[in-house]
Amino acid sequence: MARVVAAMALTHSPGLTGWFDRAPEDQRREARRALDEMRDRLQAARPDVIVLFSNDHLLNWPINNTPEYTVGIGAEHVGPADWYDEWLALDKYRIPGHPGIARYLVNEGARRRLAFAYLRDMQFDDGVSVPMHYLNPEGAIPLVPVTMNCTVPPIPTPERAYQVGTTLRDMLRAYPGTERVAVIATGGLSHEPGGPRYFWVDEEFDRWFLDLLKQGDHAALLRECTLERMEAAGSGGTAELLAWVLVLAFTRGPAEVLAYMPAVAWRSGTGMVVWPELQS
């Protein structure tokens, strides 16, 4: 039985590494403080492995075949992809994988009627690279990356993401190992990458969504925060919060919001969240 020991969520916008210095000084300071605190809390939880949920930015799969979920099952992960390293201003990094858990998720998922595609050589964009740069900078904690489709229609609903999160929680409980697992969601908050509102941040939506997380009422969040509401706050980008909704299923009670910045310079509502209480 694997044990979930930490649950977190954060923005992965490329500006956080690629042009970090273009945001106002107070936003930079807040981001650094919150990211440092997340890293400290992650290390304090002593995870054996990070299972990270992000979206694939049309990098790993062509548009004619976009799986809902994909697991990176390699023994080692190398990023960023060549197309992304200059954009992210990051050197290549290497992080060990955890094929035991990764392959278990694919196969046990199938037995539970959950279709996970898999890749032995997954490529990494900002969704994995930015969070790992800040939270796992030495690559010391093995990684199981799980990408989601949050941007190619049909985009799954929040209910579906939460349902998958619940199934994954049950699957990890049933895993024949004793690993300590940190689950991390990356993406959001409001943004519309490449759309007409490319420079827009919907601060009102972001604060409303974070307040829902702080209330800790999962049923209320799923009732109120529909996919339509996410899309209205930034089409094709805000729905990256589906990863946060998935990780919500591993938690209970209120989330602790470490920071929020309506960061127009990074072209994304930017937030960092930790859940102190986890589902047993």
Added chain:
Amino acid sequence: MGNVERCDKTLPVNEMIYYVRRDAALRERWNRDLEGLAREFGLSREEYEAVRDKDVRRMHEIGVHQYYVPQILRLFYGASANTNSHPALEAYKRAYPEETAAAERLPARPARERG
């Protein structure tokens, strides 16, 4: 639903960008022989011209996935320092002046959150 629902998943240019982004040789060819590349991937004349002209609004109208549009602009202009004043982003400001003006009116205030 939002703009992303308007993309044409079957548009050849939406397939082409996936392969170009992953292949250094195709990326090099982009700026040398875009027309030949477009022909090989089966782009219509309309698709090719919208891409060649870096016409953001036209690309949206014909169904290019909106995430790919700034990626296309990066193929022309480069990827480093992709700030809001990068040439790729200036193309957006020209295409969508009203939306850009609304975003520029947003306050850049910080917000510390706890609890």
